[in-house]
Amino acid sequence: QVQLVESGGGLVQAGGSLRLSCAASGRTFIWSRMGWFRQAPGKEREFVAALWWSAANVYYADYADSVRGRFTIAKDNAKITVNLQMNSLKPEDTAVYYCAAGRSSASASMTSNYDYWGQGTQVTVAS
Numbered sequence: 716q717v718q719l720v721e722s723g724g725g726l727v728q729a730g731g732s733l734r735l736s737c738a739a740s741g742r743t744f745i746w747s748r749m750g751w752f753r754q755a756p757g758k759e760r761e762f763v764a765a766l767w768w769s770a771a772n773v774y775y776a777d778y779a780d781s782v783r784g785r786f787t788i789a790k791d792n793a794k795i796t797v798n799l800q801m802n803s804l805k806p807e808d809t810a811v812y813y814c815a816a817g818r819s820s821a822s823a824s825m826t827s828n829y830d831y832w833g834q835g836t837q838v839t840v841a842s
Contacts, residue, residue, distance in 0.1 A: 717741040717831045719814045724836030727804055731840075735799040737814030737833060746816045746830065749797040750823055751788065753810035753838075760813065764788040764799060765823035777823050782808075804840045811835040 723735040737749065750765035764778045766788045776788055787800040797814065815829035822828055 717743070717745075717816065719816060719831055719833035721812065721814050721833045721836040724812060724838045726839045726841060729804060729806055729840055729842050731804050732800070732802045733804065733838060735801065735812055735814075735836060735838070737797045737799075739795045739797070739816065743795050743816075746818050748819070748823060748829075749790070749814065749816045750829060751797075751799045751812060751814060752826060753808075753812045754835075755810040758810075760826055762824035762826075763812070766790055766797060767820075767823065779824070801838070804838075806840045806842045809838060809840050811837050 718740045720738045721735060723733060727733050748765060748767035751763040752760050753763050754760040762779050763782055764786055766776050768774045778786060785803045790797050813835045814833040816831045817829035819828040
C-alpha cells in the first residue's frame with residue numbers, strides 16, 4: 716500500500732510564498748518519480764513540476780512554463796517527502812495541488828503516467 720499526504724496549503728496574498736509537502740509511506744522504493752499537479756475549478760488537472768532520479772541518485776526536475784523560475788521541487792530523502800516551494804505567487808496559481816508518484820519513464824507532465832495520488836491541498840492566492 717502506498718500513501719501520499721499533502722500539507723502546507725492555505726491562503727496567501729499575491730507575491731507571497733508557500734511551501735507544500737508530500738509525505739510518502741508504504742512501498743516507496745517502487746517508484747522513481749514524484750510530481751505536483753494542480754486543478755482549478757472548472758479546469759482540467761495540469762502539470763506543475765516533477766522530480767525523478769536514476770539508480771545512481773542523479774536527480775532531474777522539470778516545470779510547467781507557468782511556474783518555472785518561481786517554483787522549486789525538491790526531495791527530502793531522510794523524511795521521504797517531496798516539497799514544492801512556491802514563490803511570487805499569483806492569483807492564477809489558485810487551485811487544489813496534488814502530489815503524485817510513479818514508475819513510468821514516459822512524459823512527466825501527463826497524469827496517466829503516475830500510479831499514486833494524494834488527496835490534494837488547497838492553495839488560494841488573493842489579489
